Amino acid sequence: GQNIDQPTEMTATEGAIVQINCTYQTSGFNGLFWYQQHAGEAPTFLSYNVLDGLEEKGRFSSFLSRSKGYSYLLLKELQMKDSASYLCAVRPIKAAGNKLTFGGGTRVLVKP
């Protein structure tokens, strides 16, 4: 079976750093994705990790440890527009055609 856990909600202050953790237990692993989703909008791609380590893209970084079944998304220099849900998704290796299994999402609220 597939199980992906992430916190439901986090609050942070503008300019600060927030780390969103994601743990997964899946029947195989072929990559982990982070998406951002503003209320009422489509998920937009943020990052992809398939090997252990840190991937940095501007203010956003994503880390993966396959042995621990663990990833985090790091958001630096938070801006008000970063208030959104952040979705962790895993692509199981045995899945046909790259379908994704999503966690429940973490709603991040950035306060002034």
Add this chain to the structure above:
Amino acid sequence: NAGVMQNPRHLVRRRGQEARLRCSPMKGHSHVYWYRQLPEEGLKFMVYLQKENIIDESGMPKERFSAEFPKEGPSILRIQQVVRGDSAAYFCASIPTLSQETQYFGPGTRLLVL
């Protein structure tokens, strides 16, 4: 280069009616995925299609739901005899080939069943 298009963006149906949701993938993309997002929940995979073929429908409810992706035209997700529990946002995503990791999502169709 237009992104993934979905229509309608909002759809209201009464219990027992049919809902048809359309998804036009990005140009050159021949793989389409449908996901459902219930209020306050994450996305759940429903079905994966290539042109004229259903590849994986393991996430589709066994009854009332069907999907197609014809040779010409958009992919269609069809829900017959809708019930209140079908109220959700339905997203489609597309990729050009299986070697492409990233799925690009459309804006979704928000279905409300009265």
